[in-house]
Amino acid sequence: MSEPKIWYTSKMLWINILTVAAMILSFVVDTSMAGGLPLDLDPRWIALALGIINIILRSVTSQPVSRSKPHSDETPPSPPPPPSVGTTGLGTPR
Numbered sequence: 001m002s003e004p005k006i007w008y009t010s011k012m013l014w015i016n017i018l019t020v021a022a023m024i025l026s027f028v029v030d031t032s033m034a035g036g037l038p039l040d041l042d043p044r045w046i047a048l049a050l051g052i053i054n055i056i057l058r059s060v061t062s063q064p065v066s067r068s069k070p071h072s073d074e075t076p077p078s079p080p081p082p083p084s085v086g087t088t089g090l091g092t093p094r
Contacts, residue, residue, distance in 0.1 A: 002062055002063045002064075004064045004065060004066035005063045005065060005066065006065075006066060006068070007066065011057050012057040012058065012061065013065070015050070015053055015054070015057065016050075016054075019050055
C-alpha cells in the first residue's frame with residue numbers, strides 16, 4: 001500500500017469543497033434581482049457532472065488520504081543491541 005497523502009492535497013476533496021461553496025453561494029445570492037446566474041443550471045445536471053468528476057478522480061487515485069502528515073521522513077527505531085556474553089540478557093552478570 002502506498003504512503004498516505006495529507007488531506008489538503010486531495011483533488012477530490014477540493015472539487016467537493018468548491019461544489020459545496022457554489023451551492024451555498026446560490027442560496028445566498030438573490031438571483032431574482034441579479035437576473036439569474038450566468039450558468040443557471042438544473043441541479044440534476046450539476047449532480048451528474050459532480051458524480052462524473054468524482055468517478056474520474058477516484059479512478060486515478062492511488063494513495064489514501066490522511067488527516068496528519070505522512071511519517072516517511074522518520075526512521076523506525078533501531079532494535080536494542082543483543083545482550084553481551086556472560087549476562088542474563090538484562091545487563092546483569094550471572
